[in-house]
Amino acid sequence: NVNSGFWTPLFSPTVANATITGRVLRNDGLGIRNVVVTLAGGSLTSTRIALSSSLGYFSFDQIEPGQIYQITVTSKHYGFAEPSQTISVFGDFANIVFQSSWQN
Secondary structure, three states: OOOOOOOOOOOOOOOOOEEEEEEEEOOOOOEOOOOEEEEEEOOOOOOEEEEOOOOOEEEEEEEOOOEEEEEEEEOOOEEOOOOEEEEEEOOOEEEEEEEOOEEO
């Protein structure tokens, strides 16, 4: 039995990894550098850590979509009324903002 002609193999669609980005701000709206930002949950086998940049920006890449993650900020010099946020990631997730409530 011989099959001929054009055929398309069955491929499963692939889901691209996502990027999570955000910013850590003082109560006056300026960015805070060197704030420890942690990402946990989802399919991560260990917590991922980033430091905020000189303007307060942070980023996590290669994140598996379709998962729920928790992002937490920690600083020796600033306090946050809401230091953690839980997000559902279905694609790139941008503009997460943590704003400080007080400063040491």
